[in-house]
Amino acid sequence: MKVACVGGGPAGLYLSILLKLRDPAHEITVHERDPEGSTYGWGVTYWRGLLDRLHAHDPESARAVGEHSARWRDGVAHLGGPAARHRGDEGFGIGRHRLLEILAARARSLGVRVAYEDEVTASDPPDADLVVAADGVRSALRTAYADHFGTRIRTGRNPYLWLGTTKVLDAFTFAFAETAHGWIWAYGYGYGPRGSTCVVECAPGTWSGLGLDRAEEAEGLALLEDLFAGVLDGHPLTGRAAPGAGPAPWTTFRTLTNRIWSRGNLVLLGDAAHTTHYSVGAGTTLALEDAMALAAALDGERGLPAALARYERERRAALLPVQSAARYSAQWYENLPRYIGLPPEVMFALLGQRHSPLLPHVPPQMYYRLDRAAGRLEPLRRLKHWLGPRVARAVQARSMPDAAGERRVPAAR
Numbered sequence: 001m002k003v004a005c006v007g008g009g010p011a012g013l014y015l016s017i018l019l020k021l022r023d024p025a026h027e028i029t030v031h032e033r034d035p036e037g038s039t040y041g042w043g044v045t046y047w048r049g050l051l052d053r054l055h056a057h058d059p060e061s062a063r064a065v066g067e068h069s070a071r072w073r074d075g076v077a078h079l080g081g082p083a084a085r086h087r088g089d090e091g092f093g094i095g096r097h098r099l100l101e102i103l104a105a106r107a108r109s110l111g112v113r114v115a116y117e118d119e120v121t122a123s124d125p126p127d128a129d130l131v132v133a134a135d136g137v138r139s140a141l142r143t144a145y146a147d148h149f150g151t152r153i154r155t156g157r158n159p160y161l162w163l164g165t166t167k168v169l170d171a172f173t174f175a176f177a178e179t180a181h182g183w184i185w186a187y188g189y190g191y192g193p194r195g196s197t198c199v200v201e202c203a204p205g206t207w208s209g210l211g212l213d214r215a216e217e218a219e220g221l222a223l224l225e226d227l228f229a230g231v232l233d234g235h236p237l238t239g240r241a242a243p244g245a246g247p248a249p250w251t252t253f254r255t256l257t258n259r260i261w262s263r264g265n266l267v268l269l270g271d272a273a274h275t276t277h278y279s280v281g282a283g284t285t286l287a288l289e290d291a292m293a294l295a296a297a298l299d300g301e302r303g304l305p306a307a308l309a310r311y312e313r314e315r316r317a318a319l320l321p322v323q324s325a326a327r328y329s330a331q332w333y334e335n336l337p338r339y340i341g342l343p344p345e346v347m348f349a350l351l352g353q354r355h356s357p358l359l360p361h362v363p364p365q366m367y368y369r370l371d372r373a374a375g376r377l378e379p380l381r382r383l384k385h386w387l388g389p390r391v392a393r394a395v396q397a398r399s400m401p402d403a404a405g406e407r408r409v410p411a412a413r
Contacts, residue, residue, distance in 0.1 A: 004126035008032030011270030012134030043191020150259025167235035181209025
């Protein structure tokens with residue numbers, strides 16, 4: 001098969017690796033519009049389950065990813081006073097540049113052609129049996145056929161900003177800072193010996209009240225460094241923009257979905273097909289799992305239509321719980337005042353439960369007591385798990401469609 005992967009991110013590169021491993025006779029080209037090594041961002045995060053799956057599919061690239069990843073088991077929350085530290089699952093961070101270097105080198109070693117500064121447009125598609133749109137949330141190929149794919153984008157409320165820091169965090173870190181204009185918070189995780197990723201978020205009123213909506217990037221970074229000084233320990237924050245380039249690139253998260261994932265021999269992969277809120281740290285994992293599922297479907301089905309249908313069916317089912325968790329996680333932060341005044345041990349416990357569909361509809365202190373009791377008593381644990389999805393469905397059934405015809409879940413109180 002002749003395959004064109006449009007987009008040289010983790011999804012497109014890993015798919016090319018898996019297809020070559022399954023059949024070296026495949027002719028595969030990865031088309032990347034940007035120069036080699038010019039990726040954005042600092043580090044990406046993932047969890048032990050993904051590393052195990054990478055080892056199962058390609059031990060060589062998995063070993064390299066694992067060797068170049070930072071690891072942690074603790075979660076740390078800062079809310080004035082002493083930090084609260086909790087033991088959790090093993091997490092990993094790896095520099096985005098390093099991850100792409102590993103995957104590109106592995107793909108080339110298997111005979112994949114990786115072409116940089118090679119932009120593909122819908123008006124001039126590659127001549128291939130299969131064209132994979134792995135070109136991200138702003139996918140040009142998907143956008144050209146948006147009506148066919150049924151693309152929908154829902155914009156979140158809170159502005160956020162991706163940053164880096166030379167502070168090497170030894171745990172997944174949450175930090176909350178109170179200002180005269182409301183709360184602002186950051187998520188951070190190490191990705192190697194040189195630094196960490198730091199994502200800053202706040203409500204719109206806080207953003208404008210602090211002047212972050214109009215500040216030059218250097219001015220805004222200085223303010224954020226002061227607000228999170230207790231976490232940064234004197235280390236600077238770094239942005240993407242060049243000095244003097246204007247305001248920092250704050251944005252609001254766009255949740256993207258598609259009704260259909262393929263059109264003839266064109267199929268969507270990774271962020272081109274779906275996005276999930278960054279607060280659950282699943283973007284890279286989902287992109288790589290998409291690649292695993294598509295490679296398996298192409299190998300296991302007769303004919304391209306059957307393979308693409310199987311891929312879409314399997315990935316839609318797998319995405320449902322993650323998309324639900326991401327939706328409720330984003331909502332938890334958008335309703336931070338509901339939780340921020342609770343005793344620290346309660347607030348931090350509910351931070352860990354922010355993915356729950358039941359939490360927005362139960363008084364926080366009651367949920368906390370129920371959760372603690374459910375951890376001790378099996379019948380209550382089963383009741384909690386049984387109630388969660390049913391409450392969510394009941395709320396959705398009662399909600400009224402908005403002007404676009406979507407059903408809107410009432411905001412948590």
